Amino acid sequence: MLKRITDTSAGDAQPVQAAGRRLKTFKGTMSPITLTDLNECWQLDLRCFIDGEAYERETFRYLLSNTQTVARQIRSEDGDMTAFVIGVIEPDGTGHITTIGVAPETRRRGLARLLMHEIERSFAARGVRTVRLEVRVGNLAAQFLYEQLGYIIVQRMDRYYSNGDDGYLMVKSLDPCD
Ligand SMILES: CC(C)(COP(=O)(O)OP(=O)(O)OC[C@H]1O[C@@H](n2cnc3c(N)ncnc32)[C@H](O)[C@@H]1OP(=O)(O)O)[C@@H](O)C(=O)NCCC(=O)NCCS
Numbered sequence: 001m002l003k004r005i006t007d008t009s010a011g012d013a014q015p016v017q018a019a020g021r022r023l024k025t026f027k028g029t030m031s032p033i034t035l036t037d038l039n040e041c042w043q044l045d046l047r048c049f050i051d052g053e054a055y056e057r058e059t060f061r062y063l064l065s066n067t068q069t070v071a072r073q074i075r076s077e078d079g080d081m082t083a084f085v086i087g088v089i090e091p092d093g094t095g096h097i098t099t100i101g102v103a104p105e106t107r108r109r110g111l112a113r114l115l116m117h118e119i120e121r122s123f124a125a126r127g128v129r130t131v132r133l134e135v136r137v138g139n140l141a142a143q144f145l146y147e148q149l150g151y152i153i154v155q156r157m158d159r160y161y162s163n164g165d166d167g168y169l170m171v172k173s174l175d176p177c178d
Pocket of ligand 1: 021099100102103108109112113114134135136140142144146
């Protein structure tokens, strides 16, 4: 279970606290990711996505330089980046979550759920009504996370990933009437 203590506005680090089902707790802050965080974000991504699945450093630079990008990080009380999410508002107005990662030692504390709620809130504030993302067919942890948040598998994409893995396309409507 996790709650955001106050609203997050761009540029400010807001306190967050979290507790997973097994009483693992976390205290830290959430804030936007900027280009000054580039190296740390890339390094954390390398720890989260093993087997060559991680983004290139320049991909992060591109994403963090894009005005259509929404990017949030969670830092521990020691100041270390422990979790991040990046999404882009596509030309058709869809919010596209491109990557999310939580440091292995701080998983199952609700940090990914908090980041997903925050990016959805930020997308909605910018007029996004539908969010999409891709996930490996074998990545059950991420699929459980997304399903818990209301995402639905709408398509299986053969050999979507560079190593030949299949992917699922998942979507969620942010429209309360749907
Ligand atoms: C997937 C990932 C982001 C989840 O981060 P997390 O902070 O541990 O997730 P949370 O603690 O917020 O979990 C929220 C819910 O997701 C599901 N979940 C998360 N990890 C899970 C796991 N290992 N097994 C089963 N369910 C899991 C659960 O439903 C969980 O709720 P619960 O703890 O109340 O049961 C993290 O495991 C990660 O960084 N993985 C490597 C990178 C990756 O695969 N990113 C997604 C690419 S599409």
